[in-house]
Amino acid sequence: MPKAKILIVEDERALVEVLAANLEREGFEVLTAHDGQDGLRQAQLKLPDLIVLDLMLPVKPGLEVCRELRNGARTREIPIVMVTAKAEETDELVGFAVGADDYVTKPYSVKILIERIKKELRRRQSKEEPTNGTLIESQGVAIDRHGHRALYQGEELPLTPTEFRLLEVLLRQAGRAFTRYELMDAAIGEDAVVLERTIDVHIKSLRKKLGDAADLIETVRGVGYRFHVPRLIET
Template identity: 55%
Template structure:
């Protein structure tokens, strides 16, 4: 995951070194803080995507750091994964109540912690997409819900309402296979009484209008259709 910044806040040097090493190995850009005040300074300066935050810290404990980050305008959306040697439910509830996104108890498996980190970052990415989901672009194909406009390259696509909704549904979940019934609900409305093969007609018409980009819509034999997930990006 290139360009993803992670701040490790851990006063136990041996634990910190293990975390930093493994996170860098996964491709993250990693910085480290050994106490709570340094953690806040680095978070405000570097604005990491995620903070791995020990609870028991010098100067300021992890709960105070978490609370302060959540209160800051620039830092409130940073993902926070808390670490602690304590495993009581009350400690976890305290962490979640002040804004922690996840909680891992020591001792922990590095492999499991890395999966939790990646899960948090996926959630962060999905939340960012939701905030800006009016426009989605794949290669040179673009769908703009707000303007009810679709383009391929610089050219507008002259789509029917059903074709627009069909393209919009597919492009927003690249790689997901939709069966014909799902696409009827999405493109035509769940109360529409039509044959499932009607979707095939719409797909053929849509592919024709996409021209050289027609292959972005893939047929999954015996199931339905999907939008190719290669080189997908949201803007």
């Protein structure tokens, strides 16, 4: 079985060496880049299984790299763990808004970061494994778990991995009101330290990509969100 390929995009070379050595010890193949432009190029050419992406990078900033990866047909589904020395709420929200799957602030424990990486890789593997009931559909919106595709009226939606998981959770139990914390657990992970507002950012982006179907994701005041279920009209 081939080794999972991890791309580290980080300008602190000493940190790269430590993280790369630990990842290789865990059995991963490691690629490295020390600026955003080279990181983007390597991601597009070598298609790693996961990217560890620093936010503050020379040449091309991490947010721009993340945005371009999410807009690329071949790279949009690669999990991205964003790493940064910044810890402001707005930085985390922006990171998730452009498509990061997880967010870790410096200084961090290498052991914890590697566990986050493994968790994201398990998520990706589980999405690729055939399962029963791989197609979920309601009102023109469909999730194809086997093919890992989300569609609206037959047109594929360019969702990030987190947006895909969110839509799947809502669609699978259409009509149920989920709290923001439940959605964070399901779509991001129960051990990820994120803000409650992070889900609002993902929902806003998901609604935008759904276009005419945006209203199918309803806000439940004081609770969270649900996928709309049409009411039966009694005669």
